[in-house]
Amino acid sequence: MSSNPDSNEVLVRIRDLHFSRGNRKIFNGVNLDIRRGKVTAIMGPSGTGKTTLLKLIGGQLKPDQGSIQVDGLEVPKLKVSQLYELRKRIGMLFQSGALLTDINVFDNVAFPIREHTKMPPAMIRDMVLMKLESVGLRNARDLMPSELSGGMARRVALARAIALDPMMILYDEPFTGQDPISMGVIVQLIRLLNDALGLTSIVVSHDVQETATIADSIYVLSEGKVVGHGTPQELAETDSDWVKQFMQGLPDGPVPFHYPGVQYADDLLAGSEQSRVD
Amino acid sequence: MVETIRKLGRWGLGGFERLGRAHIFLFHTLMGVPSVFIRFGLLVQQMMSVGVLSLLIIVVSGLFVGMVLGLQGYNTLVDFGAEQSLGVVVALSLVRELGPVVAGLLFAGRAGSALTAEIGLMKSTEQLSGMEMMAVDPFKRVIAPRFLAGFISLPLLATIFSAIGVIGGYFVGVGLLGVDDGAFWSQMQAKVDFSEDIMNGVIKSIVFGFVVTWIAVFEGYDCVPTSEGVSRATTRTVVHSALAILSLDFVLTALMFGNI
Ligand SMILES: Nc1ncnc2c1ncn2[C@@H]1O[C@H](COP(=O)(O)OP(=O)(O)O)[C@@H](O)[C@H]1O
Ligand SMILES: [Mg+2]
Numbered sequence: 050m051s052s053n054p055d056s057n058e059v060l061v062r063i064r065d066l067h068f069s070r071g072n073r074k075i076f077n078g079v080n081l082d083i084r085r086g087k088v089t090a091i092m093g094p095s096g097t098g099k100t101t102l103l104k105l106i107g108g109q110l111k112p113d114q115g116s117i118q119v120d121g122l123e124v125p126k127l128k129v130s131q132l133y134e135l136r137k138r139i140g141m142l143f144q145s146g147a148l149l150t151d152i153n154v155f156d157n158v159a160f161p162i163r164e165h166t167k168m169p170p171a172m173i174r175d176m177v178l179m180k181l182e183s184v185g186l187r188n189a190r191d192l193m194p195s196e197l198s199g200g201m202a203r204r205v206a207l208a209r210a211i212a213l214d215p216m217m218i219l220y221d222e223p224f225t226g227q228d229p230i231s232m233g234v235i236v237q238l239i240r241l242l243n244d245a246l247g248l249t250s251i252v253v254s255h256d257v258q259e260t261a262t263i264a265d266s267i268y269v270l271s272e273g274k275v276v277g278h279g280t281p282q283e284l285a286e287t288d289s290d291w292v293k294q295f296m297q298g299l300p301d302g303p304v305p306f307h308y309p310g311v312q313y314a315d316d317l318l319a320g321s322e323q324s325r326v327d
Numbered sequence: 328m329v330e331t332i333r334k335l336g337r338w339g340l341g342g343f344e345r346l347g348r349a350h351i352f353l354f355h356t357l358m359g360v361p362s363v364f365i366r367f368g369l370l371v372q373q374m375m376s377v378g379v380l381s382l383l384i385i386v387v388s389g390l391f392v393g394m395v396l397g398l399q400g401y402n403t404l405v406d407f408g409a410e411q412s413l414g415v416v417v418a419l420s421l422v423r424e425l426g427p428v429v430a431g432l433l434f435a436g437r438a439g440s441a442l443t444a445e446i447g448l449m450k451s452t453e454q455l456s457g458m459e460m461m462a463v464d465p466f467k468r469v470i471a472p473r474f475l476a477g478f479i480s481l482p483l484l485a486t487i488f489s490a491i492g493v494i495g496g497y498f499v500g501v502g503l504l505g506v507d508d509g510a511f512w513s514q515m516q517a518k519v520d521f522s523e524d525i526m527n528g529v530i531k532s533i534v535f536g537f538v539v540t541w542i543a544v545f546e547g548y549d550c551v552p553t554s555e556g557v558s559r560a561t562t563r564t565v566v567h568s569a570l571a572i573l574s575l576d577f578v579l580t581a582l583m584f585g586n587i
Contacts, residue, residue, distance in 0.1 A: 107460050136462040147457030150448075161461045164468075209461075 060085045060217060060249045061106060066115035068098070068105060075101055076112075077273035083217075088243050088250040090260045093270035094295070094304070099253040100144065102270075103219045106251070107141060108132045120216065137165055140210030140218040144225065146202040148194040148209070154181070155190040158209045165213060180208040184238060200231025207238060217249040218242070224256040236263055257296055261285070269295060349545050356544065359464065359471030369468070373476035381437045381484055388433055389426075389488040393495025396420055400496070401504050413506050414515035417496030418489075422519065422528040423584070426489035428576050431535035434481050435568030439543035442473055443564040446547025447557035455548075474544050481536030482529055489528070527583045534575060539568045 061083035068076040075098040083089045093099055104110045105117055108124045117124045122135060148157050158177045162168060168176070181187040184204040194202060203223060210218055223235050240263045243250045254260045260267065261281035269277035269284065269292055277284055277292035284296055294302035311319075363370050400416040446469065449455050455465045493515075500506040519525065543564045550560035 104456075109456065109459055133462040133464075136460055139460070141457070141460040143453040143457055143460075145453050147453035149454055149457075150452070161463070164461070164463050 058084050060120055061251070062116070062118040063106075064116045066105070066117065067113045068101065068110070069113060070101075074273050076115075079115075079270070079273070079275055081268055081275065083249060083251055084266070085249050086243075086247060087265040088240065088252060088263050090252045090254060090264035090267045091270060092254055092257065092260060092267055092295070094255060097270045098273070099255075099270065100221055103141065103221055103251070103253055106219065107136060107139060137161075137213055138216045140213070140215040142203065142206050142210050142218065142220045142223060144221045146194075146199075146206040148197075148202055148206055150194050152193075153190070154186065154192050154194070154197070154205050157194065157205060158212055161209060161212045176212070177208075180212055181205075183211070183242070184208045185234075198231070200227050200234065203227070203231075203235060204238070207235075207242070211242060211246065211248075214246070215248065217251070220250065220252045220254075222254055223252060224254055224259045232259060239263055257298065261296075271295075345549070348549060349541070352545050352548060353541055355466045356470050356474050356541075359466035360475055362467040363472050363475050366472075369472040370475055373472045374480060377438045377442065377473065377476040378480035378484065380441065381434050381480070382487070384433050384437055385430055385484045385488050386491050388429065389491035390495040392425055392429060392488075393417060393421065393492030393497075394499045396425075396492065397496035397499030397504070401500055401506065410500075410504075410506050411510040412514050412518075413496065413500040414493075414511035415518040417500070418493055418515045418519050419524060421489040421492040421496075422524050424528075424576070424580070426485045426492065427528055427531035427535055428572060430485040430488040430532065431481060431539060431572045432569055434477075434484060434536075435539045435543070435572070436565055438477060438480070439539050439564050439568050440561045442477065442540070442543040443547040443550070443561045444557060446470070446473070446544060447550040447552075447560050450548065450550060451552035451554070451557055470544050470548060474540050477540030477543065478533075478536045481539065482532040485528070485532035485535075527579075530583075531576065531579050534579065535572050538571045538575065542567050542571065 059082045061081070063079060063081040066076045066079040066081075067074070079102075081091075091099055091102060101110065105112055106119060106124065108127060111125050119135060119139070122131070124132070124135070127135065148154075149160065152160070155177055158180055159173050162173050162176060178187055178190070181190055184207050186201060186204055186208065189197070189201060189205070194205070197205065207218075220239065223239065224232050227235060236259050239250060239252060242248060252260060252264065261284075264281055266280055267278070267284055268275050271291060277287060277289055279287075284292060287293055287296070291303045293299070294304060300306050307313075396417045397413065400413050400420075401410055404410045404413055404416065446455075449469065455469065458465045458468060497511060501508050501511050546560040546564045546567070547557075550556045
C-alpha cells in the first residue's frame with residue numbers, strides 16, 4: 050500500500066468489489082477512490098446499487114469479494130466494536146432523513162452526542178445549537194420531525210450527521226424530492242460544510258445538474274460496473290454513448306425507452322391472429 | 328401437482344428459515360437486555376407506553392369477564408345448592424386460565440400490534456439503519472427496552488385482570504344474586520392455593536409475556552420495510568400471538584394440572 054504515492058490522499062479505496070442480492074449481481078468488480086477533502090459523486094440510474102454501495106462503505110453490508118478500505122481500515126474485516134468506532138467518524142445522511150420521529154429536532158441532533166460522549170447538558174446545548182445554526186435551523190429546535198418540510202428534515206439530519214465532527218459524510222440522494230429553493234440550499238450546504246469543516250463527502254445521486262455543480266469528481270455506475278469517471282467537465286465531453294445518455298438525460302439510447310420483449314408489430318399481429326382463431 | 332408440492336416445500340423451508348431468524352434475533356435481544364438496566368429511563372418510558380396503554384382495556388374486560396363468570400357460575404351452582412362456592416369458581420377460573428389467557432390475547436391486540444407497527448415503521452423510515460450508522464446498536468436502544476417492558480408488563484396486567492374479575496364476580500354474585508358475602512370470600516380463601524393456583528397462573532402469564540413480546544418485536548424488525556409490509560407484520564403479530572398463547576396454554580395446563 051505504501052508503495053502507492055497517493056495512498057495518504059485516498060480516504061476510501063474500493064477494489065474489485067463484488068456483491069449480490071439473491072441471484073442478482075449488484076456489483077461486479079467495482080474500483081473506486083475517494084479523495085480526502087473532496088466532494089465525490091457516485092451517479093447511476095435508480096436501482097444500480099448506490100444506496101447499497103454506501104451501506105457497504107459503512108459496514109452495514111458485507112461484500113462477497115473485494116476490498117473496502119476506509120482511512121486504511123479494511124471495513125469488512127473489522128470487529129463490531131472497531132466498526133462502531135469507525136462509524137462515529139462517519140456521518141450519513143439517509144434518503145428519508147431517518148430522524149427519530151418520537152423526539153424533537155434538538156434531541157435528534159443531540160442524540161449521537163448524548164450516546165457517545167459524557168458532556169454536561171450545557172455543553173451539549175451549545176454544540177447542538179451550533180450545528181443547527183450551521184444549517185439555518187437554530188430556531189426550529191423545538192419542532193417535531195413530523196412538523197418539518199422535506200427540505201428542513203434533511204437539513205436537521207445533516208446537522209445530526211455533523212454532530213460528532215466526522216471526517217466524512219455520506220449523502221444518499223440529498224436532492225431527490227426537494228423543491229428548487231431547498232435544493233439550492235442543500236447544494237450549497239454540502240459544498241460549504243465540506244470546505245469549512247475539512248470533510249470528505251460522498252454524494253450519491255441521479256440528479257445530474259445539481260451534482261455536477263458541486264462534485265470535484267464523478268463516478269458513473271451501471272450494471273454493477275464503473276462506466277465513467279472524471280471531473281464533471283470531462284464527463285460532459287465524454288464519448289461513451291451510455292454516459293452521454295445518462296448525463297444529458299436522453300430518453301432513448303443504449304438504455305432503451307421500451308422495456309425489452311416482443312416487438313410491437315409482432316404483438317399486434319398476434320392479437321389479430323387470435324381474433325381470427327376465435 | 329409437482330408445482331404444488333414445490334410450493335409446499337418452499338413454504339416449509341421459508342417457515343424454518345424465519346424460525347431460525349427469530350431465534351438469532353432473540354439471542355441479540357437478550358444480549359441487549361443488560362444495557363437496559365444502565366439506561367433505566369428507557370425501560371420506564373417503554374413500560375409507560377406498553378403497559379399503561381393496555382391498562383384500560385384490561386380493566387374493563389376483566390370486569391365484564393368476572394361478571395359473566397359470576398352469572399354463569401351461579402346458574403350452574405344453584406342447581407346443586409352450592410352457590411356459596413361461587414367465589415371459588417370465579418377466582419379459580421380467572422387465576423388459572425382466563426387471567427393469563429385473555430389478558431395475553433388483549434395485550435397482543437393492543438400492545439403487541441403497536442410494538443410491531445412502531446418498530447416496522449422505524450425500519451421502513453431508515454431510523455434503525457440510521458442508528459446503526461450513528462454507532463448506536465438498535466438492539467440495545469430500541470428492541471431490548473421494548474422487549475423487557477412487554478415481558479414485565481403482561482404478568483402485572485394479568486394479575487390486575489384477575490383481581491378486577493374477582494370484583495366483577497363479587498358484584499354480580501353477592502350484589503345482585505344474593506350469595507352470602509362471607510361465604511364468597513372465605514371459601515375462596517380456603518380453596519385457592521397460593522403455589523398451586525396463583526403461582527401457576529403467574530408462570531403462564533410470564534411465558535405468554537415472553538412469547539407475545541418476542542413475536543411482536545421480531546415481526547416489526549423482520550418486516551418488509553414498506554407500508555404494506557408493516558401492516559402485514561402487524562396482522563401476523565396478532566394471529567401468531569393468539570395461536571401461540573392458546574397452544575402454549577394447553578401445554579402448560581397439561582403440565583401443571585393434568586397429572587400427566
Ligand atoms: N433489502 C433488500 N433486499 C433485497 N434486495 C434489495 C434490498 N435493498 C435493495 N435491494 C435491491 O438492490 C438493488 C440496488 O438497490 P439500491 O442500492 O437501493 O439502488 P439505488 O440506491 O441505486 O436506487 C435494487 O434492485 C433493489 O431492488
Ligand atoms: Mg437509493
